[in-house]
Amino acid sequence: MTINLNQPINPNLSKLTDYLVQVHKNGWYTNFGPLHQQLTKRLEIYLGVENLLLVSNGTLALQVAYKTLGVTSALTTPFTFVATVSSLIWQGVEVSYGDIDKYSYNLCPKKAEKELVLNPSMDAIVATHVYGNPCDIEAFEKISKQQKVKVIYDAAHTFGVKVDGKSVLNFGDASILSFHATKVFHTAEGGAIIFKHKSDFERAKRLINFGISSDGEITEAGINAKLNEYQCAVGLTILDDIEGIVEHRAQLFNAYRDSLQGFVEMPLWHEKANCNGAYMPIILNSVDIKNNLVLDLEKNNIQSRSYFSPPLERVFREAKHKELINSTAIAGRVLCLPLHAYMTNSDINLVVDVVKKSIG
Ligand SMILES: Cc1ncc(COP(=O)(O)O)c(C=O)c1O
Known part of the structure; x- marks a missing residue:
């Protein structure tokens, strides 16, 4: 049997059917319908946020956030999923990369600040958790005030994560979530933007509906990025079980960490944050050791993936940057091990055994 890298949550079919029957009775399939309203409210309560706008995927969430906040020139991380940066380029934003911190693998605030001081025309930081x-x-909050730049967080991986008991989505001018099928919480395809300011939320709500306001006026050129009622039905069904899902994933993550501590490098976690078990990244001592491990895992029917490699400065070469020592080093040696809600502790033990034998 294969241990998959990821396995989407199957929504409970009988509950999902009840929601679908409601959609048919309502005869309302999209355009901010009743299920959309319910999901918005329930997510705001569960996540502890306000001004949450559901959208059709995480990539459009990024694009709409950049557009709403008027981003024209951004400093971002090269160590992230392609969409963080491709969406900036798609929006015509000038992109510069800053290096990541060598322990957390997130954009390094000190290096980011230096870049912003040298390039005062940059108007935003786009950082991925x-x-x-x-x-x-x-640190980014301070830099944002001092350098007068907006901060947008790509929080696609951060569903249910809190810092000091407060949702991480409450920081920055906007944060985005992805509800792609492989994420901790999903709507098959989907996403959300959480804005700090109500006025930004209201503008974005018009932008994702062709620029049309609630009274039917076209206020500016918009796009279509609405989440439909079928997708909301999936989200509402899964949301009923989300606490157990996050708890189980976090427990599996901790089991991995306890077993692999001292054998491989792992990201240094924010000391005041919980973990939602979204991914299980490890850093091997060399590219060869990593490549060998991939083969050994394959022989044992265990999937793995080098998220995030190649680093994006090798993909979008038009972006400006200085030396990106940490990003290059980490991207070459990173490997994500299987982690999903249908895994058991014995699956973790199997994977750990192969890792330990492979790296010697
Ligand atoms: C960090 C990050 N940003 C953005 C996205 C894009 O989200 P979506 O697939 O919902 O468009 C993803 C999706 O995998 C992601 O991992």
Whole structure:
């Protein structure tokens, strides 16, 4: 039997059917319908946020956030999923990379600040909470005030993560979530933007509906990025079980960490944050050791993936940057091990055994 890298949550079919029957009775399939309203409210309560706007995926969430906040020139991380940066390029934003911190693998605030001082035309920082591990949000808050730049967090991996008991999504001018099927919480495809300011939320709500306001006026050129009622039905069904899902994933993550401590490098977690078990990244001592491990895992029917490699400065070469020592080093040696809600502790033990034997 294969141990998959990831396995989407199957929504409970009988509950999902009840929601679908409601959609058919309502005869309301999209355009901010009743299930959309319910999911918005329930997510705001569960996550502890306000101004949450559901959208059709995490990539459009990023694009709409950049557009709403008027981003024209951004400093971002090269160590992230491609969408963080491709969406900036798609929006015509000038992109510069800053290096990551060598322990957390998130954008390094000190290096980011230096870049901003040297390039005062930059108007935004776009930082990813990589693997669900919060960035140094306090440092970015200070930089945002001092350098007068907006901060947008790609929080695609950070569903249910809190810092000091407060949702990490409450930091920055906006945070985005992805509800892609492989995420901790999903709607098959989907996403959300959480804005700090109500006025930004209201503008974005018009933007994702062709720029049309609630009274039917076209206020500006928009796009179509609405989440439909079928997708909301999936989300509402899964949300009923989300506490157990996050708890189980976090427990599996901790089991991995306890077993692998001292054998491999792992990201240094934000000391005041919980972990949602979104990913299980390890850093091997060399590229060869990593490549060998991939083969050994394959022989044992265990999937793995080098998230996030290649680093994006090798993909989008038009972006400006200085030397990105940490990003290059980490991206070459990183490997994500299987982690999903259907795994058991004995699956973890099997994977750990192969890792330990392979790296000697
Ligand atoms: C860090 C990050 N940002 C953005 C996205 C894009 O989200 P979506 O697939 O919902 O468009 C993903 C998705 O995997 C991601 O991991």
